[in-house]
Amino acid sequence: xxxxxxxxxxxxxxxxxxxxxxxLPQRLERVIHFIPPHLERPxxxxxxxxxxxxxxxxxxxxxIPAEAKTAAREGAILMAGQDVFAPGRSQLWARINGPAxxxxxxxxxxxxxxxxxxxxxxxxxxxxxxxxxxxxxQLLAVLEARHGRRTPVLLHAILETAQGVANVExxxxxxxxxxxxxxxxxxxxxSRAMKTTRVGGGHPAYRVLSDVQANGAARDSVQQDIxxxxxxRMVDACAAVGIKPFYGPFGDIADTEACEQQFxxxxxxxxxxxxxxxxxxxxxxxxxxSPDPAEVAFARRILEAMPDGAGxxxxxxxxxxxATWKQAKVLVDxxxxxxxxxxxxxxxxxx
Numbered sequence: 001x002x003x004x005x006x007x008x009x010x011x012x013x014x015x016x017x018x019x020x021x022x023x024l025p026q027r028l029e030r031v032i033h034f035i036p037p038h039l040e041r042p043x044x045x046x047x048x049x050x051x052x053x054x055x056x057x058x059x060x061x062x063x064i065p066a067e068a069k070t071a072a073r074e075g076a077i078l079m080a081g082q083d084v085f086a087p088g089r090s091q092l093w094a095r096i097n098g099p100a101x102x103x104x105x106x107x108x109x110x111x112x113x114x115x116x117x118x119x120x121x122x123x124x125x126x127x128x129x130x131x132x133x134x135x136x137x138q139l140l141a142v143l144e145a146r147h148g149r150r151t152p153v154l155l156h157a158i159l160e161t162a163q164g165v166a167n168v169e170x171x172x173x174x175x176x177x178x179x180x181x182x183x184x185x186x187x188x189x190x191s192r193a194m195k196t197t198r199v200g201g202g203h204p205a206y207r208v209l210s211d212v213q214a215n216g217a218a219r220d221s222v223q224q225d226i227x228x229x230x231x232x233r234m235v236d237a238c239a240a241v242g243i244k245p246f247y248g249p250f251g252d253i254a255d256t257e258a259c260e261q262q263f264x265x266x267x268x269x270x271x272x273x274x275x276x277x278x279x280x281x282x283x284x285x286x287x288x289x290s291p292d293p294a295e296v297a298f299a300r301r302i303l304e305a306m307p308d309g310a311g312x313x314x315x316x317x318x319x320x321x322x323a324t325w326k327q328a329k330v331l332v333d334x335x336x337x338x339x340x341x342x343x344x345x346x347x348x349x350x351x
Contacts, residue, residue, distance in 0.1 A: 037058040091120045122153055127157040256284060303328050
């Protein structure tokens with residue numbers, strides 16, 4: 001046998017460790033806001049606003065200089081002591097340095113010893129195969145037992161190498177501890193030898209042309225989404241096993257319009273949220289990854305016309321059946337999740 005027995009999948013991997021979760025928590029994660037935790041000013045400003053941010057991620061990896069790695073880790077531990085990250089409120093995640101770096105073990109050991117239950121998820125960079133998840137799964141179980149954690153720390157894989165994309169389905173099924181994946185377009189572009197220096201978003205040179213016109217008129221040219229294939233493949237891998245896909249960073253902070261469009265593409269394709277690299281992107285992600293009230297209102301009409309999802313109904317001249325009933329339920333369930341976190345929006349969604 002080369003795979004774990006199904007009966008063993010939900011057994012603790014270390015004596016005294018919490019059992020793996022059979023069902024992942026249903027939490028709103030429209031935005032994962034990254035901050036450099038070693039810098040006091042952005043850290044304090046984020047903590048002051050954290051009640052309105054679904055997930056705050058203490059970034060220990062990219063963009064943190066080598067000489068600041070220890071301070072960043074200490075800053076993340078300091079953040080974990082804040083009331084805003086108590087259970088049921090905003091989440092605290094951390095993106096740690098990868099297994100091939102000299103800071104990796106110090107990150108894991110320090111965070112597990114110092115953050116307690118406030119730390120819900122560790123983001124693992126450059127995951128290339130299920131072996132990276134298996135390694136983290138076992139190590140975290142030992143540390144959970146050592147530090148008396150009551151709930152398991154979840155894992156979030158960042159898909160940012162060609163090998164990771166090639167193994168995305170195997171990564172998705174590697175452990176019940178894995179709760180989601182994010183597309184990491186910058187490192188993935190380098191791994192693929194893509195000819196771009198952009199961080200996410202489109203590229204003006206990635207286009208299609210209409211056919212040559214007989215009258216010699218100018219040909220239409222339309223920019224294409226350079227990340228569509230990868231994002232769709234990741235969404236399918238995640239949806240197949242019930243974990244969440246996320247769009248990663250959009251690096252052009254000044255171009256809020258393009259950021260919103262890229263996030264909206266990801267939302268329509270099935271993503272649960274996106275990264276925020278700047279406070280201006282927080283509101284964009286929260287708005288885009290919340291369902292449109294008009295869409296929710298129509299979805300509710302479908303559910304009301306077909307309470308058990310069976311049969312056929314006509315609404316405004318459009319046929320509805322069990323497939324559209326399931327689509328409607330996705331929107332209404334998401335709206336309820338939004339209202340559970342933001343009760344002031346109940347009337348907006350008709351609840």
